[in-house]
Amino acid sequence: MIELEGVSRSYGDRRVVEDLSFTVEDGAFCAIVGPSGSGKSTSLRMINRLIEPSAGTIRIAGEDIATLGLTRLRRRIGYVIQSGGLFPHWTVEDNIATVPRLLRWDEARVAERVRALLELVRLGHETRRKYPHELSGGQQQRVGVARALAADPEILLMDEPFGALDPLTRQALRAELARIQEATRKTILFVTHDIDEALLLADRIAILRDGRLLQYATPQEILTRPASAFVREFVGGAALGLKLLAQRRVRDHLHPGAAPAGEPVAQDAPMSEALSEMVLRGAEFLPVRDAGGRIAGSVALADMLR
Amino acid sequence: MKRAPANKVLFLLALAAIATCLFAGFLTEAPNRLVTGKPLALWQALGTPVLLAAILATGALLVLSWLRQSATVLCASLFAAGALLFLLFFAAGEAAGFLMKGARPAQRIGLGAGFWAAAFCLVMAMIDAAQRLKLGPAGRLLVATSLLLPLAAMARWGIFDQLSLLREYAAQRDAFAAQAVRHCALVAAAVAAALACGVPLGLLVARRPHIAGAVFGTLNLLQTIPSIALFGLLIAPFSALAAAVPGLGIAGIGAAPAIVALMLYALLPVARNTQAGIAAADPAIIEAARAMGFTPRQILWRVELPLGAPVFIAGLRIVLVQAIGLAAVAALVGAGGFGSFIFQGIGQYATDLVLLGAIPTILLALAADFVLGIAAQLLLRKESA
Numbered sequence: 001m002i003e004l005e006g007v008s009r010s011y012g013d014r015r016v017v018e019d020l021s022f023t024v025e026d027g028a029f030c031a032i033v034g035p036s037g038s039g040k041s042t043s044l045r046m047i048n049r050l051i052e053p054s055a056g057t058i059r060i061a062g063e064d065i066a067t068l069g070l071t072r073l074r075r076r077i078g079y080v081i082q083s084g085g086l087f088p089h090w091t092v093e094d095n096i097a098t099v100p101r102l103l104r105w106d107e108a109r110v111a112e113r114v115r116a117l118l119e120l121v122r123l124g125h126e127t128r129r130k131y132p133h134e135l136s137g138g139q140q141q142r143v144g145v146a147r148a149l150a151a152d153p154e155i156l157l158m159d160e161p162f163g164a165l166d167p168l169t170r171q172a173l174r175a176e177l178a179r180i181q182e183a184t185r186k187t188i189l190f191v192t193h194d195i196d197e198a199l200l201l202a203d204r205i206a207i208l209r210d211g212r213l214l215q216y217a218t219p220q221e222i223l224t225r226p227a228s229a230f231v232r233e234f235v236g237g238a239a240l241g242l243k244l245l246a247q248r249r250v251r252d253h254l255h256p257g258a259a260p261a262g263e264p265v266a267q268d269a270p271m272s273e274a275l276s277e278m279v280l281r282g283a284e285f286l287p288v289r290d291a292g293g294r295i296a297g298s299v300a301l302a303d304m305l306r
Numbered sequence: 307m308k309r310a311p312a313n314k315v316l317f318l319l320a321l322a323a324i325a326t327c328l329f330a331g332f333l334t335e336a337p338n339r340l341v342t343g344k345p346l347a348l349w350q351a352l353g354t355p356v357l358l359a360a361i362l363a364t365g366a367l368l369v370l371s372w373l374r375q376s377a378t379v380l381c382a383s384l385f386a387a388g389a390l391l392f393l394l395f396f397a398a399g400e401a402a403g404f405l406m407k408g409a410r411p412a413q414r415i416g417l418g419a420g421f422w423a424a425a426f427c428l429v430m431a432m433i434d435a436a437q438r439l440k441l442g443p444a445g446r447l448l449v450a451t452s453l454l455l456p457l458a459a460m461a462r463w464g465i466f467d468q469l470s471l472l473r474e475y476a477a478q479r480d481a482f483a484a485q486a487v488r489h490c491a492l493v494a495a496a497v498a499a500a501l502a503c504g505v506p507l508g509l510l511v512a513r514r515p516h517i518a519g520a521v522f523g524t525l526n527l528l529q530t531i532p533s534i535a536l537f538g539l540l541i542a543p544f545s546a547l548a549a550a551v552p553g554l555g556i557a558g559i560g561a562a563p564a565i566v567a568l569m570l571y572a573l574l575p576v577a578r579n580t581q582a583g584i585a586a587a588d589p590a591i592i593e594a595a596r597a598m599g600f601t602p603r604q605i606l607w608r609v610e611l612p613l614g615a616p617v618f619i620a621g622l623r624i625v626l627v628q629a630i631g632l633a634a635v636a637a638l639v640g641a642g643g644f645g646s647f648i649f650q651g652i653g654q655y656a657t658d659l660v661l662l663g664a665i666p667t668i669l670l671a672l673a674a675d676f677v678l679g680i681a682a683q684l685l686l687r688k689e690s691a
Contacts, residue, residue, distance in 0.1 A: 048597055074599035085594030089612045099598050147598075157597075 001026050002047065002155065002187065007056030009042055009211075016042045018211045020056070024204065026154075027185045031198035034208035035234070040191045043208070044157050047189065048077045060155065075099055078148030078156040078186075082163045084140040086132040092118075092143050093128035099151040117146040120180060138169035145177070149184065158190045162197070174201060195235050199223075199243060207231055219247055245304060246272040250288055253303040259287035259295050267296055274299050315434045316383055317371035323390075323427040324364055331418035333401055338412040339470065339656050345418050351401040356393065363390040367431065375438060384435040388453055391428045394421065395457060399465035406468040414470040416658060443680045450676065471665075474658040478647065486666065489643035492561065492636055493629045496568030500625060504573045508580025509606075518581070525574035533632050536567045537639045564641030568632055572625045579621025583614025615685050623678040630671040634663065644670075 002024040009017040017039040024030045032040040045051045047058060049070060058065050065073055086095050096117055097110045105113070118125055121142040132140055141161060148156055161177075162170040178201055181188055192198055198205050199219045207214045207222070215227035223244045226232035236243045251267040264287035265274050274286055278301055290296040311317035331345020332352070349357065363386055370383045402415040436449055466472045475482060511518045531539070544566075545558030556562035587610050595605045611618075637645030647663030650656075 050593065050597055071599040071601060074597055077597075079594065079597035081590055081594060081597075083588075083590050085588075085590045087591060087595075087609060087613075102599060102604075 001059075001061060002189070003057075003059040004043075004047075005057045005059070007043070007046060007053045007058060009039070009046060009051060009054050016211050017046070017053075020208075020211075020213055022206055022213060022216045024187060024189060026187055028204055029181055029188045029190065029202050030204040030206065031190045031192060031202035032206045032208060033192055033195055033198045033234075036193060037210075038208040039211035040193075040208050041159055042211075044159055044189060044191045047155075047157060048074050048079060075103060075151060076153050076155065078150075078153040080141075080144045080148045080156070080158040080161045082160045084132070084137075084144040086140055086143055086147070088132050090131075091128065092123075092130050092132070092135070095132070095143055096128075096147045096150050098147060103151055113150060117149060120149070120183070121146045122176065136169075137165050138173060141165065141173060142176070145180070149180075149186070154187060156186045156188045158188065160191055160193070163192075170197075177201060196243070196246075199235075199247065207234065209234075220244075223247065242272050242275075245275060246270040250274050250299050253299050253306065254288055254297045255300065256297040259298040260285045262287060264289040264295055265299070267291070271299075271304060275301075275304055311371040312373060312375050313371045313383070313434075313438075316367060316431055319427045319431045319434070320364055320367040320371060323424040326423035326427070327360075327420045330420035330423060332420040332424075333398060333405075334414075334416040334418045335405065336414045336416065336470075337410070339414050339474070339658060340654065342657070343414065343416050343418075345420075346401075346405075348420065351405075352397050353400070353404075356397045356400065360390065360393055360397070363393060377439060380435045380439045384432055384439070384449065387428045387431040387435065388449075391425060391432075391453070392456060392460075394425055394428070395460065396465060399460065399467075399469060402466070402468040402470075414473065414658070415468060416470040443683045446676075446680060446683075470658045471661055474656070474662050478659075478662065482647075482662070485642055485644055485646055488641075489630075489633055489645075489667070489670070492564055492568065492633045492641060492643055493626070495561075495565045496629050496633070497572060497622075497625055499565065499569040500572035500576045500629075501622075503569070504576025505580050507573070508577040509584065511577065512581045512584035522574070522578065525577060528570050529574050533567070533571070533635045534638060536570065537563065537635060540567055541639060559640040561641050563639055564633070564636035568629050568636065571632055572629055575621050575624045575628070579617050579624075580614075583617035583621075584610050586617055587613045616682055619678055619682040619685060623675055623682070626674040626678065627671045630667060630674060634667050 004023070005021050007017060007020040008015065020039075020043060032043060034040045042051055046053050047060075047065070049065060060068075060073075060076075087098075090098075093114050096114050100110045100113055114128055115125060118127060123139060123142055123146075127135070127139070127143075132143070135143065144161070148158075162173050165173065174197065181201075190198070190202065203218060204216065205219055205222055206216045207227075209230060215222060215231050217225075217227075222231065222235055223240060226235060232240065248271040249267070250265055250269050250271060250273075253271065254267060260283070262281065262283070265277055267288050267290050277286055278284065284301040285298050288296050288299050327348045332348045333346045334343030335346050336343035352360070366386045367383065367390070370379055370386065373379045398417060398421055405415050406413065432449070432453075436446060439445070441449065460466065461472075467476070507521060511521050528536075540563035541558045544556060544563045548554065548557050591609065591613070592605060595609050600608070633641075633643050634645035634648055637643055637649050644663040644667045648660050649663075651659030651661075651663065
């Protein structure tokens with residue numbers, strides 16, 4: 001559990017973060033969202049003390065981090081940044097093994113850990129001998145995630161980890177991250193300026209503006225009960241309804257049994273995707289397929305409102 | 307027929323080599339070591355077979371410069387230029403032996419402007435070909451050794467013995483070895499001292515950028531002092547120090563002031579390249595290292611220093627080449643080294659003695675540059691392009 005209590009940070013007269021308080025439960029996926037200069041990166045970096053707060057307390061598992069040793073604290077927290085920040089003079093294996101080696105694990109254990117992590121982030125075992133510049137941006141970021149997870153930290157901090165990637169790679173990596181979160185149950189704090197990314201991945205969203213917390217709630221609540229006009233505008237404005245629809249899965253509106261003809265939608269697809277297909281085809285009903293590819297039933301236009 | 311040669315550089319170098327051999331003296335002939343020799347043309351110096359071989363090889367170079375520059379053609383150019391270089395050296399040695407036969411022992415046969423210019427053109431042609439071939443460290447090393455080993459063997463067999471430079475060397479043989487060691491020792495001591503002071507200074511400036519102006523300003527000022535003046539200026543404080551602390555084993559002249567002067571000149575490039583190497587690391591990488599719990603010392607040793615290595619090597623290269631050259635001036639304050647031949651030669655109006663000091667200095671500098679160049683290449687190869 002991460003608790004922030006009245007945390008502020010100022011540089012001279014300029015207040016970057018002001019009186020920030022919120023709690024992230026164990027195993028939660030929390031996104032910190034806001035426009036540029038809203039203090040979201042600063043907030044994140046205060047948690048591993050890359051930046052010291054000017055006021056307030058941050059506790060991890062009940063312990064005030066100001067009282068913990070800097071090095072020990074940081075080795076309990078994985079950190080992923082936008083450009084990957086991989087060491088260019090080290091191989092993928094050496095990069096991933098950084099923290100385990102700092103912790104003086106024996107080499108057999110390190111090698112086993114590297115193998116398992118490469119598997120987790122779906123990179124081939126042969127990748128371990130490569131240098132970062134031999135990898136694509138997406139592969140580098142996968143290594144970045146593997147490196148952050150190497151010593152099995154309780155917490156993963158991610159600062160715009162997919163910001164520098166092309167849309168397709170970004171989409172693939174978001175899905176991977178959701179899967180990794182499912183598999184490892186880490187507490188993840190994720191900074192992004194992309195509200196859709198936050199809505200897709202997070203189960204808690206903190207919206208910041210000018211260093212102040214505007215709302216801290218589930219995606220559903222933020223969409224249905226935005227705390228202010230700014231939040232409403234920031235999360236979607238006119239497209240708010242569609243974003244709400246994107247939060248729901250086809251699976252939850254499935255009518256088992258007979259289905260119309262045509263290309264089916266996946267039952268795990270968001271309802272917004274089904275709506276888009278209906279508009280494209282001019283159809284009020286769509287066939288739905290399950291994970292195995294078999295037709296499971298249908299979904300109706302009328303379901304969009306339920 | 308194409309209008310222009312495919313390799314203009316090679317074409318011009320080959321033409322220049324021909325022209326200098328034709329119009330400038332290939333060798334010089336003088337009745338003794340103190341007077342300036344009168345030039346001997348190529349055809350006066352060389353026998354017909356050697357002359358024919360030289361014409362053939364030069365012709366080959368000219369033809370090669372018009373062909374499409376494939377790897378094969380470039381290798382052939384490299385080979386032809388190298389062969390011609392050997393021929394040049396061999397011919398000069400042979401001609402000197404021939405011309406000295408029956409002459410008075412005081413007579414001197416020297417290398418003329420034509421020889422030097424042609425040799426320079428050929429070396430440039432080889433460097434050009436090596437660069438176009440994009441030779442890696444191993445290739446460069448191979449070319450360099452296959453050039454130097456035969457020349458060393460030829461020298462060993464006495465082919466050059468009758469050239470005035472080698473006659474001068476024979477007279478100075480013992481002093482030469484001693485001064486060579488002395489020269490290297492001066493450079494090594496000065497560079498080691500400069501590293502010991504300059505690297506921490508560079509690190510300090512990298513950590514506290516606000517003092518960079520003051521530190522580099524001071525070191526820059528040192529660079530502007532003419533070398534002869536600095537060697538001279540250090541005599542007074544070192545004399546005073548020697549008088550105050552007699553047991554120190556130093557004097558106002560000799561090795562101590564020379565090493566200090568050389569070190570002062572080396573400080574700026576060492577400190578500046580250290581700072582630049584540290585600053586070259588991507589801040590995101592340093593932050594990632596901090597976030598993973600590296601201590602500042604671990605960041606320095608495992609991240610900043612390895613990442614800055616190419617810049618450090620480049621700095622060391624500048625420093626070594628500069629120190630080797632400047633150490634020649636150190637002979638002026640009685641520190642010895644190759645410079646002592648240069649200053650003796652100037653005093654005696656003996657050009658060959660000057661060359662006996664100058665040429666090894668240049669070769670030593672080139673060798674240092676070459677070795678560190680290869681080291682830098684090896685380091686860069688591992689990392690991101």
